[in-house]
Amino acid sequence: MVVSAALLLETASQTHDSLTWVTHSGEVTQTANATLQHLQQAESGQRGFTLTRNPEFGEAVQTELAAAQRAANELMIRTADNPAQNARAAHIRTLVSQRVNELEGNARLARAGDFSGAQASVATGRGRYLMQMVDARVDDFLNEESALAAQRTHLVERRVSQSRWLVLVATPVMIVFIVYMAVALIRRIRTPVDRMMAVMERLGSGERNARIDGAMNSDEFERLANGLNAMAGELEHAVADQIDSEERLRIANLELSENSEVLRERGEVIELLGGMAHRMQAARTDEELASIIRVFVPRVLPEIPGALYAHNNSRNLLVPIAAWGGLEVASAGFAPDQCWALRRGQSHFVVEPGSDIVCAHAVHGNDAAHHYHCEPLLAGGEVIGVLYLRGVVGAENRFRLTVLTENIASALVNHRLQRGLREQTIRDPLTGLFNRRYMEETLALEIARASRSKSPLSLVMCDVDHFKRFNDEFGHDAGDAVLQAVAAEMRGRFRDGDVICRFGGEEFTIIAPGTSARTLAHRVEIVRQGIGELMVQQGGRTLGSLTMSFGIATWEEAMERDGSTLIKAADAALYRAKREGRNRVILDARSEALPDTQPEI
Template structure:
């Protein structure tokens, strides 16, 4: 109850302080408002007087600077009068005076503007006569009178409001002076009472705990504590002591159970130790696989570590080739020989079912088509990631139950490494693409051309190369800016991608120049396809920044590989480039076939 009373007193004191503070703040706000009204009224009439002075200076000196000053002061006076009306909206009588002041200020401003207008038109004498009528002085007398009435009333309001604020401040002072000591006294009384009510139960509980510590497990705390919290604590302690007594009585029975549990834990510890060694080994393997950059490095790591994880079991790792839809061998170990051509996914039951498939003896299960007929026991473990086939782990032997954990962790690590390897290849794809057009870049073109030449030398198939560029490309940059040039290149790239075959390799050679590698095509066949592309590009309409960029044409040079050319592709490129320049000389927007014999140095 004492705490409740103390809380009530504190709440009352806080409420009184809050109320007085709020009222004092409101009073100060009104005082500040009165000050703003006084300042605005004085500024408005001061601006009006300054306007009069500026006009007189203009009429006397004929200096336009005085006229500009007068105009500015008139505008400021009007603005001040309008602001004064807004500031006094809370006070009807003051607002009426403000409106009358605004009307008088407006009338005086109009009179000043009339005189200024006469002066600006050169009628300085008429302007002086207009001032000499005395109307302006009469208006200023009225303005001064009305402003004086308003200022007097506002000063009285300000003084009243300051008195109210002072009274609120005195009230807050006495609330603090009287309320703080009274509250501290109540807090002190409450604390002393609380300490007294806590000390006796705590001493009783400490005594019983001492008995329990001395071995007397029958000691219990009396529940009559005159405090609901301490009574709940005593009941909880007594319940705990009862459970402790029961636990001691069950100790003998628990010892046997603990012994059996200890044996189980020992066995589990041994299993965990073995698994820890396997995990450590696999961790080293995974770390190396993640760092592998080539298929050869990955295969070497597999050949070293897998036989250590699954000793005495030969096997092979196959990875899924998406473009060919084949499982191709990456690595084999334990003397196992595999077909380098690989096999289709539907030839493996593990990949069909999406789970392990194994044969432990002849006739125990269906044999996969990719397994030799003489094999009577083997194990296929699918490697999957997100439901996608990554590869398959083939083991020529039986994986015993104690090695299933090793196999599970091994396949997870290998699948993760293969996915990472595939992602690295994807990143390489980004390095061989031109960022503006999305076509292959020059580096990829040179690598691909070298590979295609090697393939042609082995197979004898035809190989054509096209060099082309946008006619008068500099015009787009000069007339419309480089953004327009980029838009032209992108439009041309999109059109070429849609027109050439999937097997053709389209590259951006540099600037506005492009290269197309066409395996399996003769120069004549390629020229016919290129002419269709040329016609389609000439019909393009490209817009950029709301503008039509004009007609786009391209010139093409086509050539074909022959065995007299350099193996690095440089001669093939130079021959196609010569055809491109001949197309330029012959008038552009055309396709020219260039033969090796036609290539003239320079």
């Protein structure tokens, strides 16, 4: 195939070259004819100009003479590859130049008006002689070029014929060779494949010791045979082990059947605890967390009453979070050393009287619990509480108890972290009061609530009089002590529903829902008097008396809903108190005009 392709390529290349030469001969012939035609046209134009004296014939003469010279020069260029023809072309160009010179001379005489002289020059016959010489030389040139073209055309036909015979001969030979190779390859493949198929059929019929024997006459089939024999050997060993495997499987199925009920029950418990954990993670208050525990723990450990205890902030007591199953517990809680589970850091239980030491917190009066279970709650290696169960936790409930304590411990830690983070974001670290951000959010909510319910809402703005004096005379620590003392006094004097905030520096804000300014003024006056009686101690010294000024305003529908107008009104009242001598309570002008319709609460 490669040889045939090479021969065809060579023949095609030669044919292309021959066709190129044939085309070249045509172009040479066309150029020679053009030379003669232009010269003849110029001669006819010159004769017409001389006879008719029409200038148009004279103009055509110059154009044709120039074209004849260009064609003669081009003929020289096109025959540069053929010395004989190039010599003929050179002779033709010389004759053409002579005839052109003569015709130009006659044209000059005619243009000068000497038509008789031009006619006389024509009558000499020299022009006719030169023209006959040009015709003869062009005919010789064309005859020679025609012979070359015929020779080249014959060469093209011969090479095309060679290509045709090459295709006619090479194609059947290649087809026969391909068929022969295909048959040989099929025979070499079919024999080993038939042997392997026979062995595979024997294996499929149950003859486990069937193997492929003998040479396969091919490396590939030899590897396939070895692989098939290895697979058959493994299959034989696998069948030998089948009885043992089936027996083990039967035993495993029996065990699985026995444990299916346990697994189903554990799955239900895990699903139940998942719902419990999801709700505990979403709890925001201690009461919500306790409610979740009271609902879900009896479902996880049915018919076992109990209680959940957790460390207080001081970690000196375990206080009850929730109790269920009718169990009553003391709200005061108990000390950590009263529980053996907390002491040991592991489960502690009593299943019958005298079986183990009884925890002090499990003793009620003179009676001790005869059977109970204490499970410590661990998180990060730290004990955070204890789960107290009144009853015996059997082996079937140990899994429930383990995952229950893990979930409760994780929820308690998360709840405490959330509460701590919440306190950090809304509390002023120095005074423990709510910060300004919380005040602004709460004020907007209270305004919306007062607008819906048409109930009064008042705001107090106050600050410590001459606070700068404490910082200048006693230092900033003294100023901090004053702010802490004032904050403690206000926390003890205002209602639980009032929101006491540190506005900034020595300024404080109190949001009083459900109270008018005039009613609130009585309570603020009591606070003012109480602050005046404070004697703040710092570093073993008395800082002196304190006074505060207060400004009160009540929200109205005309004010802005974000509370900014109400704050400005209370702040304006505070500045009035400052201007009027400090240490007093002042209502803004609008609040003074409102009647006192709200009783003192």
